[in-house]
Amino acid sequence: MPSHIPREHARHLHGAIPTLVLYSAEPIVQLPLFRLFGSRPATCVGWEFVSGLTASMINGPGRFELLVEGVSHPDELDEALAWNASVERAGGAAVLVVDARCMTFDWAVAADGGRARGGFVRTSKRAGKAPVNVSLTANCMH
DSSP, X not given: OOSEEOGGGEEEEOSSSOEEEEEOSSOOXXXXXXXXXXXXXXXXXXXXXXXXXXEEEEEEGGGEEEEEXXXXXXXXXXXHHHHHXXXXXXXXXXXXXXXXXXXXXXXXXXXXXXXXXEEEEEBOOBTTBOOOOOOOOOBOOO
């Protein structure tokens, strides 16, 4: 089970809920199956997302940590800053791990197929700054 995702296997998608799509040939079984609650990804309770420029961390129960490589060239900086600002505003990001690379991505397809893992992962609370509350009530616990 991987604990590291190289940057070329990560896609940062913009939207009302920023989405991080990760490709991994090996399943990351620690993450729950990806499910929708209405039209939004269900929240992964007990998981935290730390978004950064050079790397992001996804921390889960049982001391599981997943490192996702970030920016490696100055030309990528503006896009990364914009995506990180979106994550901050949303209080987290939808994190999906898929087993095949795709050019387009649709949450409904990922949830219907039962092959994607993940959900909405809240940002970790930082001293003096609480994340924005996102009202998603479904649990992704398995």
